[in-house]
Amino acid sequence: MKTQEFSVGQVAKRCGVSVSALHFYESKGLIACGRNGGNQRRFSPDVIRRVAVIKAAQKMGISLAEIQQAFSVLPKHRAPDKKDWQALSSGWHQQLSERIEYLQRLRDSLTGCIGCGCLSMSKCPVYNPDDKLAPQGPGPVILDKA
């Protein structure tokens, strides 16, 4: 194997994801790779970072579809550099801040609202958070569940 090429198993191990997940990401166009003579996947090192970013984004509650969207602005024919990744992450930073603020509002109204009588009233932020940051009901707030 050439010096800087990884098999799917190696990438899986280094990234802490399963081989099948990598297959899946590839099928979704989130990662790419070449093949060796025996038709086995060979990944360049920057796939490691890509997978890391995928995982980080997922922890923020970002879906694979959105991640794919975001990745689409990365350079297609050279390895992304710091600037590329930073541009990407700054958008998510914003999103994440909004989500945090939304959850804070929710939390701050929680005890009062569930405990009080206002829950069925249209003014209550717990009951009725028609939140611009959370159009159609807040995006799925994905808790990292065991």
Place this chain on the structure above:
Amino acid sequence: MKTQEFSVGQVAKRCGVSVSALHFYESKGLIACGRNGGNQRRFSPDVIRRVAVIKAAQKMGISLAEIQQAFSVLPKHRAPDKKDWQALSSGWHQQLSERIEYLQRLRDSLTGCIGCGCLSMSKCPVYNPDDKLAPQGPGPVILDKA
């Protein structure tokens, strides 16, 4: 229809959920109701609050299974009162606070980490948040770059 009984359609409208969702919640044991002479569901008013709590909890990222768990401590044969709901919500308040803190840590490391070279390092909180609040399975055994 008796003074304080609601049809499924009325509950749906008041709570902003679909009729099918209410059927679904009933099937999961999250809400209960009686039937009228024609076998149609009749809900007592406190189901409104229950549904409101379900929706609020979902916005916090709590699953229906967990909500059901939490509901199981509510009094079975009287309408829950403020104390009951408050006890319930205080546990969630705690959970939500932890979730918020986790996301804050994630956010605060985000720009630096995705943009910098540390992403594949085992110290990076974005890449490797072995966070008890984010129990993503057993530690991914991340090897630092060879």
Place this chain on the structure above:
DNA sequence: CCTTTACCTCAACTTAACTTGAGGTTTTAG
């Protein structure tokens, strides 16, 4: 050389939280 891993593809299964549809009944409004 031979055997054990690792890898390949493709299809089907999984869970959560619902939605949609079919086929039939009950209520309500005019």
Place this chain on the structure above:
DNA sequence: CTAAAACCTCAAGTTAAGTTGAGGTAAAGG
């Protein structure tokens, strides 16, 4: 009284993000 609207049950479909398994090939090690 009748027609529309609301309701009923039960089965099957939907989406996300993978996992699992079958049947077969490639690579690695002793």
